[in-house]
Amino acid sequence: MALLLVQHGKSLPKDKDPAKGLSEEGISEAEHIAGIAEKYGVNVSRIMHSGKKRALQTAEIFASALKPDGGIQEIEGINPLDDVAAFADKIKISDNLMFVGHLPFMQRLTSYLITGSIEKPVFKFQNGGILCMDKNSEAAQAWFIKWALMPHLR
Numbered sequence: 001m002a003l004l005l006v007q008h009g010k011s012l013p014k015d016k017d018p019a020k021g022l023s024e025e026g027i028s029e030a031e032h033i034a035g036i037a038e039k040y041g042v043n044v045s046r047i048m049h050s051g052k053k054r055a056l057q058t059a060e061i062f063a064s065a066l067k068p069d070g071g072i073q074e075i076e077g078i079n080p081l082d083d084v085a086a087f088a089d090k091i092k093i094s095d096n097l098m099f100v101g102h103l104p105f106m107q108r109l110t111s112y113l114i115t116g117s118i119e120k121p122v123f124k125f126q127n128g129g130i131l132c133m134d135k136n137s138e139a140a141q142a143w144f145i146k147w148a149l150m151p152h153l154r
Contacts, residue, residue: 002134002146003091003113004044004098005106006062009128011054019053029151030058030128034065036149037130045095046070050078050102058128059100068098075099084108084118093135106131113143126150 009026011017022030044066049059051074059072077087078101088109099106106125108118113133115122122145123131129150136142 001093002096002132003093003143004042004096005110005125005131005133006058006098006100007103007106007125007127007129008052008054008058008100009061017053021053022057026054026127027057027061030061031065033128033130033149033151034062037062038065040149042066042130042132043096044068044098047072047098047100048075048078049100050074051076052079052102055100055102059098062098062100066098070095078102078105078109080105084112088112098130110145114145123148126152 009022009030011020011026012023014020046068047059047063049055049072063072078099080102082105084105103125107121107123110123110131111120112118125131129148131148132146133143134146
């Protein structure tokens, strides 16, 4: 099954919103990508987020479009500077799971799962985009990037 990683949508600056909720652009881009994912039939069983306002709002947008059976829930361990290796060791994929979090955590997690090191970047995230990873069941550390949907082609 798949692991879908999402960097939260673009957020407001701290002086406009101390909790740094999503900006209008962040909402629009997340809704756009969520709509594309829905049209492609992306199946997500549960969406988990860091609990920060911008991650929760992004998770709610994706949940509205993708309608996960398990809903959305806040989890620990995916904040910007959390321990990637500790989190990776806990990943048990039996269903398609989506994690909505932050940089540098999401980028480091992707690198760690693919290369075993957080120092070897393998993917550049964009706010509100989805990175889908899968695991080769025949190999112990065989994660790979399956596909990505990003708001901007750069």
